[in-house]
Amino acid sequence: MGSLQFGINLFPNQWQDVSRIEELGFDSAWTSEHIFFYFPTFDALTSLAAMAARTERIRLGTAVLLLPLRPASLAAKEIASVDIMSGGRITVGIGIGGEYPKEFDAVGVPVNERGARTDEALRVLKLLYTEDNVSFDGRFTKLDGVTLQPKPAQTGGPPLWIAGRSDAAMRRAGRFGNGYFPYLFSPDRFREGLATAREYAEKAGRDPSAITGAIYQFVALADTYEEGKKAAIEDLSRRYNQPFDTIVDRYVVMGNADDCARRLADFAEAGVEHFVLVPIIRTFTDFIPAVEAYARDIVPKMST
Numbered sequence: 001m002g003s004l005q006f007g008i009n010l011f012p013n014q015w016q017d018v019s020r021i022e023e024l025g026f027d028s029a030w031t032s033e034h035i036f037f038y039f040p041t042f043d044a045l046t047s048l049a050a051m052a053a054r055t056e057r058i059r060l061g062t063a064v065l066l067l068p069l070r071p072a073s074l075a076a077k078e079i080a081s082v083d084i085m086s087g088g089r090i091t092v093g094i095g096i097g098g099e100y101p102k103e104f105d106a107v108g109v110p111v112n113e114r115g116a117r118t119d120e121a122l123r124v125l126k127l128l129y130t131e132d133n134v135s136f137d138g139r140f141t142k143l144d145g146v147t148l149q150p151k152p153a154q155t156g157g158p159p160l161w162i163a164g165r166s167d168a169a170m171r172r173a174g175r176f177g178n179g180y181f182p183y184l185f186s187p188d189r190f191r192e193g194l195a196t197a198r199e200y201a202e203k204a205g206r207d208p209s210a211i212t213g214a215i216y217q218f219v220a221l222a223d224t225y226e227e228g229k230k231a232a233i234e235d236l237s238r239r240y241n242q243p244f245d246t247i248v249d250r251y252v253v254m255g256n257a258d259d260c261a262r263r264l265a266d267f268a269e270a271g272v273e274h275f276v277l278v279p280i281i282r283t284f285t286d287f288i289p290a291v292e293a294y295a296r297d298i299v300p301k302m303s304t
Contacts, residue, residue, distance in 0.1 A: 005274040006299055008291055009063050009216065010051075011284065012042035018051040020288055022058040024295040028091065029055070030063035030276050035103040038241045045078045052086035060086055063216055063276055064095035064163045064181070068114040069107050072121035072141045073148075076128045080152040088153030093181050093216075094118065095163040099240070115168055116140075122160065122176040129157035161214055167196070174200025179212035179274075184251040190215060191270035213271040217264075220254040220280035221293055228254035228280070235280045252280070257293070261301035268302070 007028030008021050021029045029051060033044035044062040051060050067075055083090040096114040097103070104111040120138045127134045128148040136143040152158055161179030162172045170193055173180040180197040182190065190213070198208035218236065222228035232252045236244040248254070253263045264275065279290040 004268055004272075004302055006294075006302075007059070007061065007274065007276045008294075009276050009278045010047075011287065012040065012047060014284065014287060015042070015047045015050050016054065017288060017291075018058070018060075019054045021291065022055045024292065026058065026291075026295065028059040028061055028274070028276065030061045030093070032063050033066060034097070034100060035066075035069060035106060037100050037103070039239065045082050048082050048090060049085055052082065052089065055089075057089075059089050059091055061091035061161070061276070062093045064093040066097040066103075067094045067121050068096055068109055068117035069103065070121075072117075072124035073128070073143070073146075075121060076125050076148055079125070079158060080129070080148060080150065083152040083154055083158050084150060086153070088158075090152075090154070090158040091161060091179075092158050093161045093163055094122070094177075096169075113140075115172075119172060119176070122172070125157060125160070126176070159212070161212065162197075163216070165193075170197040171200045173197040173211060174202075174206070174208075175204045177211060179214050181214045181216060181276075183216035183218075184247070185215065186250045187266040187270040190267060190272060194271045212273055214274040214276065215267060215272050216276045216278060217267065218252045218278045218280055219260060219294065219298075220252055221257065221260055221290060221298070222254070223256060225255035225259055228252075228259075231282065232280050235282075254280075257297035257301065260298050264298070264302060 005027040009030040018029045031044050031047045034041045044065050048060045096118045101111045117140050120140050124141050132147040133145050134143050135145050159178035161181035162177035163181045165182050174197045180194050194213045198211050201208040201211050220228035220232040232248045233244050253260045281290050
């Protein structure tokens with residue numbers, strides 16, 4: 001599919017459709033998670049394990065894993081296990097959550113600690129994936145000479161793509177991440193965010209060019225722009241339990257195939273290297289037809 005890469009985010013109950021995503025030639029397939037939310041969800045890493053068993057080539061990712069809801073060592077073990085099962089095909093999109101505080105209450109994690117817990121967990125993941133006999137005395141994690149066995153299939157662990165829209169997320173991506181992975185951004189804001197993440201990487205003594213620019217991008221393919229806009233407002237207002245009427249024009253790719261390709265090209269020009277396309281659909285039965293239309297009508301326009 002050209003130098004740009006394209007993935008599809010699957011609804012949790014559609015993990016079996018990953019086989020078709022791979023057949024269509026997409027580069028990656030992703031799934032989201034919450035413990036409790038406004039609509040039914042699965043555990044992301046469990047879903048990826050099932051998806052790994054049904055695929056051979058495609059990369060598999062979390063969009064996103066809510067890292068602060070797990071003890072860091074447990075997350076390290078789960079991620080390593082799925083990476084091995086997949087043959088080293090996992091990319092871990094990581095977010096701090098917070099949109100639904102009740103899920104933090106349910107696991108005994110104060111929601112205002114989610115950023116600090118995530119930063120510490122990212123340090124723990126890297127240590128456990130690269131070293132043996134690890135000792136660590138952190139605020140939330142204590143390790144006394146332990147070794148993670150087996151280590152992930154990918155040397156040093158799977159790529160970690162840091163999600164989020166705040167400056168703290170950009171700083172986290174620069175310090176710890178292999179990618180910056182926001183959502184609900186305009187092309188201009190993406191350009192600024194990626195540049196900021198790479199500045200933080202440079203300040204941390206890391207190679208800024210090693211930060212992949214990726215985006216979780218809602219797409220409403222329709223016969224007309226207005227039809228796509230209407231569908232996007234209905235879907236996202238329901239999905240996030242808040243009105244989206246005034247922001248979809250900035251953040252959602254909408255309209256016919258030419259409209260969508262032009263808008264995606266704006267994001268590519270702003271630095272997006274990997275698109276994770278999130279279908280706006282009316283029913284689950286519309287999902288695969290929408291994805292097939294992306295592969296047939298939109299993606300080829302992006303490689304010309």
